[in-house]
Amino acid sequence: MKAALIEQLRSIVGAAQVLTDGDLTAWEQDWRKRVRGKALAVVRPGSTAEVAAVVRACAGAGVSIVPQGGNTGLVCGGTPDESGTQVVLSLQRMTAVRSIDRENLTMTVEAGCILQSVQEAAQGAGLLFPLSLAAEGSCTIGGNLATNAGGTQVLRYGNARELCLGLEVVNAQGEIWDGLAGLRKDNTGYDLRQLFIGSEGTLGVITAATLKLYPQPAAALTAWAAVPSMALAVQLLELANERLAAGLTGFEVMGQFALSLVAKHHPQLRVPFVEDSPWGVLLENSDHESEAHARAQFEGLLEAAMEAGVVTDAVVAENLAQAHQLWHVRESIPLAQAEEGLNIKHDISVPISRIPAFCEETDALLTAAIPGVRLVNFGHLGDGNLHYNVQAPEHGDAAAFLRGEEARVNAIVHDQVHKFGGSISAEHGVGSLKADKLPKYKSPVALSMMRAIKQALDPRGTMNPGRVLLG
Ligand SMILES: Cc1cc2nc3c(=O)[nH]c(=O)nc-3n(C[C@H](O)[C@H](O)[C@H](O)COP(=O)(O)OP(=O)(O)OC[C@H]3O[C@@H](n4cnc5c(N)ncnc54)[C@H](O)[C@@H]3O)c2cc1C
Structure with a gap:
């Protein structure tokens, strides 16, 4: 049956687009290298009609499909399991x-x-x-x-x-x-x-x-502010919302330890105020009038924030190159963190007003539970979304830390998120990584409606099984 299906898939998309041998790591391993599966085949259709024919062939054979795009997902949702029975359906040729x-x-x-x-x-x-x-x-x-x-x-x-x-x-x-x-x-x-x-x-x-x-806005300016505490970062957000309104298109917060990892692993990047400031905030102001107007607005905001003691220092990028450099620092945090070693990631959201108390309490619980633990806290504060990640103590065995402590760390963080009325997956999804956690943190009524939808649309359960909903 397996050989017959592979033959059928070849006749649909062409033999060159059905990969079964050789190095399939790019499709079988997730971006974080947390899981490595084994695909029955990687199939790369070139059109919607071909996708439909592939899905029909797999449905006919009772074979599960794992759709895959760029395979950058962070919750192990787009790679096959280890059974060697799932077809990875890659959309990477459909780029028109x-x-x-x-x-x-x-x-x-x-x-x-x-x-x-x-x-x-x-x-x-x-x-x-x-x-x-x-x-x-x-x-x-x-x-x-x-x-x-x-x-x-x-x-x-x-x-x-x-x-x-x-x-x-x-x-x-x-x-x-x-x-x-x-x-x-x-x-x-x-x-x-x-x-x-x-x-x-x-x-x-x-x-x-x-x-x-x-x-397109006439101008998009970027600024970096040094902020003494998370509570003051939230105050800065309030001020920025008041003064920039719809012009505020970015508001990212970055903890000092997260930034120190960028400075350590990417020494070619200049990380502003990393030595002296507990938090950095990256702001973007997009303006439909002019760059001069955007700059004046930005400077007014930052001066007011400094006078109020909310910000201790700040810099507004002079040109596009400088703005890109500042964003590059922010975007390098996940990579720098991976370079520092294995870590436990959380993608959480909490009502913005409750974030300072959430961080204070949860930081204390984690450092009491695991002395020396290092917190890589950064994210989209403007959306109440933090990447609240936990790195092994320095010089510790990171693999052993992950094996021994992951369940305990997850329970502490997710229970806290639940207590503060938040979500255990703000933007990365559930995948297979968090599927077992939904029953604890999501309402039974919501889960039962989700199951009914899944049953109605995918009665055979062949679309990406084991992701989002278990069983
Ligand atoms: C460095 C880095 C930074 C990131 N930053 C962010 C961020 O700021 N915000 C954020 O939200 N995410 C972020 N992510 C996560 C990731 O990039 C996003 O989840 C992205 O949307 C996944 O796209 P992809 O094409 O790589 O999907 P994949 O990883 O291939 O798949 C992800 C999921 O979608 C399904 N899927 C993929 N394509 C299809 C399709 N065509 N039809 C049906 N199902 C499909 C897969 O089965 C899987 O469950 C980041 C990831 C990395 C590596």
């Missing part, structure tokens, strides 16, 4: 920009388009596609929508869900649903698009999307 509609302010792209290519195509048309995250050079728009990715511009433009006006999907039966109309208003019943966004490949395969575009 189908159309850009300037009047409708939309573009329609295939799911395998790399996010950066989507941004560049929008820019080429004089428009803005605002979704932006550190993996944008490798992640795909299909993966962004399947995980409802967030990133650095959410506080102004929303996450991937808010940037999507339509989808084309191959469902678990191998039928094609064309929902690409690109309408801003359509109240003709249940919004199927919203079901597939954030479903992490468990309900169907996204093959194309119609995305919202925006006018």
